[in-house]
Amino acid sequence: MLQGYTPWPDELATKYRSNGCWTGETFGEVLERMATLTPTSIALIEGNRKVTYEELDERANRLAYGFIHLGIKKQDRVVLQLSNSITFFEICFALFRIGALPIFSLPLHRQTEITYFCEHTKAVAYVIPDVFDRHDYVKMAREVKEKVHTLQHIIVAGDEQEFLNVEALMSEGSSVTLPTITGSDLAFFQLSGGSTGLPKLIPRTHDEYLYSIRKSVEICELSERTKYLAVLPVAHNFTMSSPGVFGVLYAGGCIVLSPDPSPDTAFPLIEKEKINFTSLVPPLAIIWIEASKTRDYDLTSLEVIQVGGAKCSAEVAKKVGPSFGCTLQQVFGMAEGLVNYTRLNDAEEKIVYTQGRPMSEFDEIRIVDEEDQSIAVGDTGHLQVRGPYTIIAYYNAETHNEKAFTHDGFYRTGDIVKQTEDGYLIVEGRDKDQINRGGEKIAAEEVENYLLSHEEVLDAAIVSMPDAFLGERSCAFIISQKEQLTGQALKSFLQLKGIAAFKIPDRFEFVHEFPQTPLGKVSKKSLREIIQEKLATKI
Numbered sequence: 001m002l003q004g005y006t007p008w009p010d011e012l013a014t015k016y017r018s019n020g021c022w023t024g025e026t027f028g029e030v031l032e033r034m035a036t037l038t039p040t041s042i043a044l045i046e047g048n049r050k051v052t053y054e055e056l057d058e059r060a061n062r063l064a065y066g067f068i069h070l071g072i073k074k075q076d077r078v079v080l081q082l083s084n085s086i087t088f089f090e091i092c093f094a095l096f097r098i099g100a101l102p103i104f105s106l107p108l109h110r111q112t113e114i115t116y117f118c119e120h121t122k123a124v125a126y127v128i129p130d131v132f133d134r135h136d137y138v139k140m141a142r143e144v145k146e147k148v149h150t151l152q153h154i155i156v157a158g159d160e161q162e163f164l165n166v167e168a169l170m171s172e173g174s175s176v177t178l179p180t181i182t183g184s185d186l187a188f189f190q191l192s193g194g195s196t197g198l199p200k201l202i203p204r205t206h207d208e209y210l211y212s213i214r215k216s217v218e219i220c221e222l223s224e225r226t227k228y229l230a231v232l233p234v235a236h237n238f239t240m241s242s243p244g245v246f247g248v249l250y251a252g253g254c255i256v257l258s259p260d261p262s263p264d265t266a267f268p269l270i271e272k273e274k275i276n277f278t279s280l281v282p283p284l285a286i287i288w289i290e291a292s293k294t295r296d297y298d299l300t301s302l303e304v305i306q307v308g309g310a311k312c313s314a315e316v317a318k319k320v321g322p323s324f325g326c327t328l329q330q331v332f333g334m335a336e337g338l339v340n341y342t343r344l345n346d347a348e349e350k351i352v353y354t355q356g357r358p359m360s361e362f363d364e365i366r367i368v369d370e371e372d373q374s375i376a377v378g379d380t381g382h383l384q385v386r387g388p389y390t391i392i393a394y395y396n397a398e399t400h401n402e403k404a405f406t407h408d409g410f411y412r413t414g415d416i417v418k419q420t421e422d423g424y425l426i427v428e429g430r431d432k433d434q435i436n437r438g439g440e441k442i443a444a445e446e447v448e449n450y451l452l453s454h455e456e457v458l459d460a461a462i463v464s465m466p467d468a469f470l471g472e473r474s475c476a477f478i479i480s481q482k483e484q485l486t487g488q489a490l491k492s493f494l495q496l497k498g499i500a501a502f503k504i505p506d507r508f509e510f511v512h513e514f515p516q517t518p519l520g521k522v523s524k525k526s527l528r529e530i531i532q533e534k535l536a537t538k539i
């Protein structure tokens, strides 16, 4: 058993097996099955390159043997940081086949975050593109490798000589047998949006994740005729599993990989490939709606556009269907598990004004007050959940787990919601110290700690401020004795430190002290009010 991983207790595992949620199937087997059922169907399209199910299966196998030859074993951790590319899938399934555990970092993560993922998991390998979006990943990998002693291999997708190349890793497996992987084995780590300290790692087994994919495929009605455009990063839980790219592969459909989510890139792809399904975050939905008024592309193939990751306002939700002649599906999910969907045949009222209802009849949700006591249906409270695909503990985070889960095993989502009579959820806010910047999550404490490492910063507190486009942006309140310290200087400091750009505060406010709660803690509520007032009066 991997140290730091809390396995499912026997009684829950037995329950989810006997009620049919967990089938014992693994990701490796799913691909094998699809390669047998629909060998010549196109699984993936990236630019001019197309890969069939049979080819994907075969290349994943050759890479699996390559990994084994390298000495990578079952349960070894591998930080995977690839853009939306065919290689992402080849590597993923290769690792699944040998039972090594990818950690799904995002292309935007920089050396501070990557170093932490590698150190925290004692990763043995790190997989990168050479250059993506003008960022030099090879240079970054060099820096990470210097700091992380467990890291033995840097593997690069692209033309690069310094480290091992993905193509060179392809190997024939004549003399090796692949290890046995079962449904209850760990498959990978997702990243949590986080609220305290550094991002927590979310361990997922084949059983639980494949259940959520199977259910999502059913609810979202994916089939072999699905043509899914992946515009958001495929490594993110939403794009990966709700029903996402893994859902499409499970259903035998075709994934078209978009290098970026802009209408200039995505609309021609929709027209050319006759895309019928895609997933967006709310700010992108706004951009696409505006662009649909002026760009002359044939988008009539679109049947479903999902919007999730952050609250989709009713005004935006109302426009999606008419702008694209398709159905909107709201998705309220979390990498820790629970996913809620509006159903495709729901009444307009539900689709526009709610964030859907849990996907599984085995999701146990409760809405509670500050004391964890249930409240009346329709009242607003804290959402807690337990179920067949919601984790019961983060990886290697004992102290945090005590707070994040109740003693009876419910995950405290940190979301504040209310529920309609018929079980639909409406997200009203959150009680976690996080900023949701258009779907990108920022743990306030993580960025505060980076700021506190600047020698002229005495204290830092980060809060959200409302934004018409992103929903929220971040504002850092700073106490410093040096009058000359500027927001620009702090931005440069954070950039040099190497953190994802979306975490860098949008605005800095220099103050002499922070408002306090009666208990003497920083009152983030008051800070939010201060910045809201400033924005209202345009200071």
Ligand code: J2J
Binding pocket: 191, 192, 193, 237, 238, 239, 241, 242, 307, 308, 309, 310, 311, 312, 330, 331, 332, 333, 334, 335, 336, 339, 355, 413, 414, 415, 427, 430, 436, 439, 441
């Ligand atoms: C309001 N808040 C939302 C929504 C997520 C599917 C869809 C999204 C995610 C995701 C995901 C929201 N309205 N529609 O993993 O499988 C906020 C909540 C939630 C947090 C989780 C999936 N959809 N949120 O966004 O782990 O606060 O997952 O707890 O990144 O995003 O963030 P994350």
